[in-house]
Amino acid sequence: GAGVSQTPSNKVTEKGKYVELRCDPISGHTALYWYRQSLGQGPEFLIYFQGTGAADDSGLPNDRFFAVRPEGSVSTLKIQRTERGDSAVYLCASSLTLQREGEQFFGPGTRLTVL
């Protein structure tokens, strides 16, 4: 079956521009997570959703970052006024529920490069 998909796979942008990264979770998964992975590091939590609402957005680094999940399925991570330090791989994951048994399945990520 289809796993978590993310588009685009690569995004190159210039400093100051706005970008949107999309995540399509596994069908039927109610929980969705965004992580950021810098080179040589483990994934760093950004935000997670249960259904349409953000259950915890404490990992978003500042107010330039925002994520939505309007219909409880596809999610978009939005970054305004990008900075070179935003360059990283942005990973999305989903799980059946936000409960003890909710294994997180990861997508392949979007590599963002800010020039």
Next chain:
Amino acid sequence: GENVEQHPSTLSVQEGDSAVIKCTYSDSASNYFPWYKQELGKGPQLIIDIRSNVGEKKDQRIAVTLNKTAKHFSLHITETQPEDSAVYFCAATATDSWGKLQFGAGTQVVVTP
């Protein structure tokens, strides 16, 4: 918040030998400890996990041990094969922040034939 430390950062083993990766965590409330394997260009994939009410769990060539008192847990891979070469991450989370996995920095495992 939770802080997870992982070592070694790189591990080279001969095919057929065992590999051990160790992690420590800081938050005594953490009670779920998954291990992920990440191959180049792919997202992390869960390989095994353990909960705080269990001291050890095994799945074929992979095992994980947990010492709650010392706040450390380890991944053991026996009879390593070239396809075990990848980056491995440990993670931890607590029930009250269930979706918020805190990852270690990763271990690059290289299995040489």
